[in-house]
Amino acid sequence: MSFGIYMAASGDHTLAPAHGHLNLLGWVTIALYGTFYTVMPQAAEGRLARLQVLLAQLGVIVMAPGIVFAILGMGEGLAKAGAVLTLLGALLFLIVVVRATGRSAAGA
Numbered sequence: 001m002s003f004g005i006y007m008a009a010s011g012d013h014t015l016a017p018a019h020g021h022l023n024l025l026g027w028v029t030i031a032l033y034g035t036f037y038t039v040m041p042q043a044a045e046g047r048l049a050r051l052q053v054l055l056a057q058l059g060v061i062v063m064a065p066g067i068v069f070a071i072l073g074m075g076e077g078l079a080k081a082g083a084v085l086t087l088l089g090a091l092l093f094l095i096v097v098v099r100a101t102g103r104s105a106a107g108a
Contacts, residue, residue, distance in 0.1 A: 018067035025086055026060040033093060043100035052092035059086030 003019050033056060037044035063082025070076040 015068055015071055017071065018064050021067055022060065022064040025056075025063065029090075030056055030060070036093075036097065040100050043096050048092060048099075049096050052089055052096055054089075055085050055092060056089030059083070059089055 003015075003022065007013050007016065007019065030053075033053065037049065037053075043049060059082050061082075062078055063086060066076070066078025066080070066082045070079045
């Protein structure tokens, strides 16, 4: 929130894409993961779920500053690495959901 307040106060919205990704991935997506794991606690058990959460969080932690660096012309490596980690976390979440709900990937 302080990132958004800073941009609003300064009038400089150059880093708005990083702020948007931080909000969407760091708050909304991870909140959805947490909601699912709360509603289906058996899905949260095991290494796969723990790995999924770790990848999702690590992806956000790497991606948000990576987007800042990319916008500032300091390279896109961190943004790309964060995107891959985030995608892997989302794919693992799909596997966790399919396993927990007993549905095949084709029928989901």
